[in-house]
Amino acid sequence: MIKVENLIKKYGEFTAVNGVSFEVEKGEIFGFLGPNGAGKTTTIKMLTTLTRPTSGHVHLNGFDPINCPSDARKSFGIVFQDPSLDDELTVWENMEFHGVLYSIPKKERRRRVQELLTFVELWDRKNDLVKTFSGGMKRRLEIARGLLHHPKIFFLDEPTLGLDPQTRNHIWEYIKDMSQQEGTTIFFTTHYMEEAEKMADRIAIIDHGRIVAQGTPWDLKKLTDTRSLEEAFLSLTGKELRAESASAADNMRLRSRVWRR
């Protein structure tokens, strides 16, 4: 369902993603893990047509995001790391907006919006402005919105960041339900290793722009001779803090973005 071959992204001298390859099967729940600044978000941006790779190939549901962006974009839904709702619009209007952009016919759209808002338990709040919502409610709405057009692939970039355990559990339940009911392929990133260990069928670990290991959680633990995924993760990516390299990477990204010639 997702096929990535030798993907490279350079920002000037800095290589954010350095020859990443992996494949995700249909219906699989795939965890993409790595320390801050390892290249997770950059990879997701390339997969979702937001950034052009420097080189390498991507296939989403058989489509190349560069040559046929429209088909590729129709194939996936996404929940970004940062909120991406319009706070000045209501829940209903945010959903409508998405439905129109993805050209879902009106009748189908109305039915699906109700179904999904009920699913994430926000139907009662459909006429409230999003700016009155807590972080967890916004996340649930984003999940509902991302699923509106029946995506074949669902990207979740740290979907549970900063949420309380109750909300986190709820969100994973939604995701799991949906993957089982509709056979949606899930591609997610997280820093919570227990989540990844519990949810993911397979995991890839990325560090310094390269994939250092991939396999089932069991494979990774066996490979590193550790008892939990967290230990396996630390054993593969080392224990030093990444603040230094992450901020350098961020600055690099920033510099390349600010007032691009």
Next chain:
Amino acid sequence: MPTIYILWLRQLKRYLRSTPRLIGSLGQPVLFLVALGFGFGPIYQKAGGGNYLQFLAPGIIGMAILFMAVFMGIELIWDRQFGFLKETMVAPVPRWQIMFGRTMGGATVATMQGVAVLLISFSAGFRPDTWLGIVPAVGLMFLIALMFTALGTAIASKMQDMHGFQLIMNFLIMPIFFLSGALFPLDNLPSAIGTITRFNPMSYGVDGLRWALINSSHFGPLQDFAVLTGATVVFVGIGSYLFSKIEV
């Protein structure tokens, strides 16, 4: 078409929902109209220019549209910072449609702003030459609005945050306003200023409004309309291009 419509609708809804902004954005034009209109009125009369308020009102309408339009375009930066831009960028629709819908929405809002200032100027004593002139005036207002919303979008496509906003205001938007003949007649200007005003598309917008509202024109309506349309097409083109190159 649905894409352009929904983006247009979104801009409108956002604007109409924020009452403080609705009122606040009318403060400046009203102040200009009252302070300058009545302040310079007597001296303008003495110099043989006639009624200054009549002359000034189309310029202030242009100003209100200019500021609102640029602002509606630059608002794109907020969408970028609050993340909503990404939602539109991954949608399976051509980028130019997103840009065009947004820009049409912003231009509609700015035109509404212009009409509001026109209505306010009536209460200050402004009277159009013929009431029928309001029809072409509103059309010209929309052209001015479209042109400058597109300019704002083009600028915002190149900016990451609001830090550069003051720079844009003071070195681009203010000069466009002050050097457009909004406040003074374009006849007999020192040649340097005269040349600048001739290259400023805003001059043709203000002049067009004067033609429609008080039947007095420096360039003539045909030239006004031609330059405005040309500049609008160019700005919308540049805006679409830069917008399509945004990476978030």
